[in-house]
Amino acid sequence: MISSNKFKNTSIALAIGISTILMGCGGSDKKEDTMVMPDPPAPAVPVNYAYTVKVVNLTTAQPMSPLAVVLHDEGELWNIGEMASDSLEKLAESGDNADVLAESIVLSGKSGAGILMPGMSEMVEINIEDNMPMYFSLATMLVNTNDAFTGTTAMDISNLAVDESISLLTSSYDSGTEKNSELMATIPGPAGGGEGYNDMRDDVDYVAMHPGVISKDDGLTQSVLTQDHRFDNPTLSITITRVE
Amino acid sequence: MKINKSILALMLATSSVAVSAQKLEITVTNLTQGMHYTPIIISAHDADTSLYQLGEMASPELQAMAEGGDISGLSTMLMNANADVVENPAAGLLGPAMSTTTMLDTADGNMYLSIASMLLPTNDGFVALNGWKIPSEAGTYKVMLNAYDAGTEANDEIINGGGASGTPGIPVAPASNGGTGGTGVTSTEANTYVHVHRGNLGDDDPMGGISDVDNTVHRWLNPVASVTVVVK
Known part of the structure; x- marks a missing residue:
């Protein structure tokens, strides 16, 4: 194969x-x-490989942090069952995508324009010269959570021809680096206004699928979140079109 | 050229009648962050065999697996149907975010793949792949699996060791992170047919409340497992 x-x-x-x-x-x-x-x-x-990436936030009330859009030939942004990288931890806990975009595997990286609000969509353009990229990755934080993120890692786009598109729906992951306490002081999004990144890892310390937000309306007394902030999969719709 | 064409025609004819034996490498990954899987059963079988039908009553064999993690009944049922069966590839529980890989050689005519395992801690929740058509073309295929409810036991979410069919309660929280003293989420099962699991409710009171399940640890969203099949 x-x-x-x-x-x-x-x-x-x-x-x-x-x-x-x-x-x-x-x-x-x-x-x-x-x-x-x-x-x-x-x-x-010089051969230019250019892509447009359309992203729709499918959640009810989870703004997405600025997207990290990445073209690469090797590696992954995360792996189920493995520890989150420090850069992913930072993105998942605070929404700061700078370190992910600066990862050594990144051949071309682009940040979204800003916060992507629920129901909103955004178009990101990304390109690379003289190196047909093998993989596409995208990551963004659900900001009204402790350390939830969504996106896709190392999706093979090497067979994508000009004017062809790939669409996908993404599930949500938990970086495993911060307990899902849902306390006001730990939620950086508008629902909490609390702390973002903290280098302490007080959770299971492996990446897995996110179990969802519980909220104070559904049995977590200490939670600052409400029924509005709950989400189900999928959380993003992504369409990648190769334009050049 | 003519010879080539007739060989091709022969090959096509053969493949449309019955796919011959295949060699599969199967990896099951528990995608959840807090749920354990009981010993997994993996099987290739014919079109007339299935583990369950959505919207119909669970068989006693499926019930035993979903309520207590006992795959022996399903295994016997599959063996009797001349299925190819791998039992317990993880040699015990498959923990959160863990993977297990096994080889499966399929006999002629066993063109459908099924996988099942109970989710702990639940009353009768299970993850399954039910009769997935095995591709005839060599390659790597990935399937995402959802969690189902066998519909055979009320989801009271009380951890009391109850694993036998018809016995209320949850056998165990394997990571010893369950609670005690829950009064019970419900004592009835509204849908007694096999259906998509609504998820654990849980609560935030380890010594009481309505549930012995921890709502910050034992909830999940679908999909709960991924299966990677390499057709050799």
Whole structure:
């Protein structure tokens, strides 16, 4: 399976290479677009891989922190059952995406424009030159929680052709780095106005699916959250379109 | 060229009649942060066999698995149907966010994959894959699983060791993080058919309240498991 995938990628890369060269020799008659190779070979033109990413916040009352949108060839932003990285912990507890975007695996990273409110959508443009990216990752915090985040990690986009789209719905994860106390002092979003990031890890210290918000209306007396802040999966709709 | 075409036609004809034996590598991941899975049963079987039907009554075999984690009845039922069966690949409980991987060789005609395991602590909650058509093409496939309620026991959420079919209560909270003294969330089961589990309610009083389940630890949202199948 791996070898056949590689083969496909090579053929796609080859196909893209040829079409770029053809576009490069501007005067050529379109009817002759078939298999005519230019002679001598055109100088290498930087190849731009550009994507638009449309994100919709599907929750009732969970604003999303500024999106971290990432193109990469290796690694993951998180793994179920493994400890959250420090950068992910920071994003999941405070909504600060700077450290995730600065991760060494990131070949191209883009931040969303700001908080993405419930029911709202946002378009993020991201591109990279001369390196067809293998993977797409996206992460954002549900800010009226202790350490919930949603998104996708290492989704294979290497077979995405120009003008093609991939759509997905994302589930929510718990970074496992902060207890889901739902106390006012620990919720950074508007429902709490409390502390965001704290380097202490007082929870299970592995990433898993989030169990959801409980709220004071549903049995957690100490919670600052209300029934409004509960959520179910999925929490985001993402559509990735390759435009170049 | 003609020979090639007829070979291809033969292959197509064969595959449409019956997929021959397959070699599968199956990984089950518990995606929850606070729930344990009892010993898992994994099986490849024919189209006439299933673990349950949504919206119908659970069989006694499914009930035993969902209320007490006992997969022996399901295993016997599957063996009698000439299914290929792997029991207990995790060699015990599969903890939160843990994975287990096993190989499964399927016999001719066993083209459907089913998986089941009880969620602890619940009364009769289970995670399952029910008759997923195994792809004939080699590759890696991923399926997300939801949690179901067998509909055979009231979700009182009282941890009292009750694991036998028909005995009220939850067998155990394996991480010893359950409570005691709960008065019981409910004593009736409104839907007595197999249905999507509504989730644990729990409470924040470990020594009393209505539930012995901790609402900050033992709740979940679907999906609760992922299954990765590598068709060799």
